[in-house]
Amino acid sequence: MRDYPSPNPNVKLAEITYWSEGLKVKGLLATPLQNPKSEGILYLRGGIQNVGMVRPARITQLAANGFVVFAPYYRGVRGGEGKDMFAGEDRFDAVNAVEVLKRFCDSERIHLFAFSRGGLMALWTGIIRNDITSIVTWGGVSNIEYTYEERVDMRRMMKRVFGGSPMTNPSAYEERTPLDRIKEINASVLIIHGMKDDNVSFKHAELLEERLKELNKRVETWYYPEFTHYFPGVANRNVLRGACQWMKLQ
Numbered sequence: 001m002r003d004y005p006s007p008n009p010n011v012k013l014a015e016i017t018y019w020s021e022g023l024k025v026k027g028l029l030a031t032p033l034q035n036p037k038s039e040g041i042l043y044l045r046g047g048i049q050n051v052g053m054v055r056p057a058r059i060t061q062l063a064a065n066g067f068v069v070f071a072p073y074y075r076g077v078r079g080g081e082g083k084d085m086f087a088g089e090d091r092f093d094a095v096n097a098v099e100v101l102k103r104f105c106d107s108e109r110i111h112l113f114a115f116s117r118g119g120l121m122a123l124w125t126g127i128i129r130n131d132i133t134s135i136v137t138w139g140g141v142s143n144i145e146y147t148y149e150e151r152v153d154m155r156r157m158m159k160r161v162f163g164g165s166p167m168t169n170p171s172a173y174e175e176r177t178p179l180d181r182i183k184e185i186n187a188s189v190l191i192i193h194g195m196k197d198d199n200v201s202f203k204h205a206e207l208l209e210e211r212l213k214e215l216n217k218r219v220e221t222w223y224y225p226e227f228t229h230y231f232p233g234v235a236n237r238n239v240l241r242g243a244c245q246w247m248k249l250q
Contacts, residue, residue, distance in 0.1 A: 027072035030063035037106025043071035046116025065244035194227030
């Protein structure tokens with residue numbers, strides 16, 4: 001652990017290096033000073049490598065709502081070993097980060113709060129682990145083939161990382177898409193999505209909701225017809241605060 005500058009005087013930040021499947025991976029821990037043994041949130045960022053990097057302001061915002069928050073950077077980022085494979089083997093960076101978070105919580109209640117690509121990471125963590133209380137996926141990816149179809153700007157990266165397109169290497173896309181194993185999730189799920197989202201289309205939310213309901217899972221949806229992938233300031237803070245209250249009630 002090493003101290004990290006915090007934008008909030010009421011929240012302490014520390015950068016942690018931890019083990020994930022034999023690799024040293026890094027992440028950022030936020031602890032509220034007034035209630036340092038709160039319930040835990042694992043914050044799962046979007047993007048890949050340095051794009052969409054963990055923002056101290058975001059995780060201190062969550063911590064200020066009464067949670068200990070740990071946000072893994074994912075492998076291969078800021079001195080971490082290995083290579084980010086966009087929800088490939090790096091999904092275990094999230095799975096193993098739960099153990100790190102538990103060391104700093106005074107509660108067995110662990111929540112996942114995911115944004116964009118982090119939605120895949122959260123769903124896989126909820127599938128692989130049976131100790132997750134709730135999952136919030138905000139503008140989250142649920143089907144990686146949809147991402148390939150929708151994001152022309154990401155196709156070159158996806159072909160390089162996945163070893164081809166959905167047509168030439170379908171197994172690489174299938175193994176990253178968690179929908180066929182959703183039945184293994186026991187946590188409550190909250191889906192937040194802007195219906196004008198061009199980065200992660202609203203189809204991802206609809207597909208995930210449909211699949212969870214088919215399996216009689218506990219799911220709630222907050223859909224916003226006026227918003228894109230990025231909610232404006234006041235709305236963003238209000239939705240985040242509401243999501244934090246929702247997690248506490250699960």
